[in-house]
Amino acid sequence: MKHIKIFLLFNMIVAISFTSFAQKQTFDVVSYALPKGWQELKNEAGIQLSITDKKNASYAIVVITKATASTASATENFNNDWLKLVKSTVQVNTEPIMQQPTNENGWEVISGGANYADGANTGMATLLTATGGGQMVSVVLMTNTKQHQNELLAFLNSLALTKPAQNEIGNATTTIANQAGKPSVVGLWCDNHLETSGYYNGFPQYTAGYFRREYLFKDDGTYIFRLKNWSTLMKEILFAYESGTYVVQANQLIVIPNQGRGEWWSKKDNNASLWGNRLKASDYKPEKTNYIFEIKYYSGTDSYSLIINPKKNTERDGTYNQNGFSYARSRTGKSIIDNPPGFKTSLENK
Structure with a gap:
């Protein structure tokens, strides 16, 4: 497989669009358009969109993570997920080439990419992280072919993020308490x-x-x-x-x-x-x-x-x-843990 130059995907990284897009789907705080013919796999941690050509051993993959709580800076979130989602998956020998950060709908978006090796194949990995409202979410794109360049471009242009909430407690301004005035941890x-x-x-x-x-x-x-x-x-x-x-x-x-x-x-x-x-x-x-x-x-x-x-x-x-x-x-108050046989507490599955 031919080596993919960095500019191929980087030329496709544009400001996240917040206009309507046909056949848009939503996962957690991210909405997107699924490219035609791509497979979709969801679980509790995130969603994977992919297309493969076994004959040519080529593929294009997009991973969208579920939003998680974070008190780190936008740069720290990018660096942490670059290690966790990219470098732990494929061999990357260079530091990512970064794009200028942007602010979109209350999120600070940072993007960067680098060439990688995956066995005998080489490809291009791109990571976008969005940080805002005490949470962060990441989108990873990996491909070892030019074949799906237009589909990846359309996907990037379809991305949209729900505006993050700003009411937080601790060092922030809004404390949430129950009706009895007890601490909000109840x-x-x-x-x-x-x-x-x-x-x-x-x-x-x-x-x-x-x-x-x-x-x-x-x-x-x-x-x-x-x-x-x-x-x-x-x-x-x-x-x-x-x-x-x-x-x-x-x-x-x-x-x-x-x-x-x-x-x-x-x-x-x-x-x-x-x-x-x-x-x-x-x-x-x-x-x-x-x-x-x-x-x-x-x-x-x-x-x-x-x-x-x-x-x-x-x-x-x-x-x-x-x-x-x-x-x-817990929305229901129902425990996710079952007790061992004979063990009783005041917190049991119902």
Whole structure:
């Protein structure tokens, strides 16, 4: 396959259009037009649009991620997703050539691209990131052929973004509270990460595994935390539970456990929804933690996220992330975690 020069895709990067476009579809905060003849694959993390020619081993792929909470700058978001979505997928030996940032409908859009190697093939990868309203979304384009240049151009011209919400709390201006005047953290907050086995053509390959965590903050100042890790790469299931009290002070959320434990369980029939037998206790240790927190509202999805930042690794939340850990408010109040056999809390699936 001939090497694709950078200008082929870069000449197609234009300001995102906000005019009407025939047969436009919407995914999360992004709307777009699906090129004719392309395949579409959706999951919880994003959407992939693709077309391939097996005879010539050529392809063109577009990946649109779901909007996620972010306190990072637009440049940091671009750099992070360049590493995660591009460099972790194909071999890129040069830094991306950047385009001038633009501001579109409340979003700061940054784009850049570089040539890549994918086995014996070479191609061009382009990343666009949009940052605004405490969230970010990315679009990745990868192709090893000139054949679909016009389709990619039409796709880029069809892109549109919902205007991001501006009401945030923490260091921002708008605090959201319930009718009783209690802290806005009251409710059930869930985090469900799906396990991946790597990336193929720029899109994550999901297994049956998952890593789930959730907080239930009650209006009486008590909380319940649970986690369940069911990984295809591990022989056992990890389950952990703790309860205690919490305090909200300005933009701080202080979690104070009074009991808790972790357990390893066997798998049954290698089914991600079944439990085997309790094997042993884990080394999970409940810990008092002071979080910096904020709650963000996303008008495009009419949803809330609780972002908590402990500034360190924690047993509850995992390896420290500079952007904090994001938990989505449950619309139904229904838990995403099933308890092991015989284990009861005040938070059960209904």
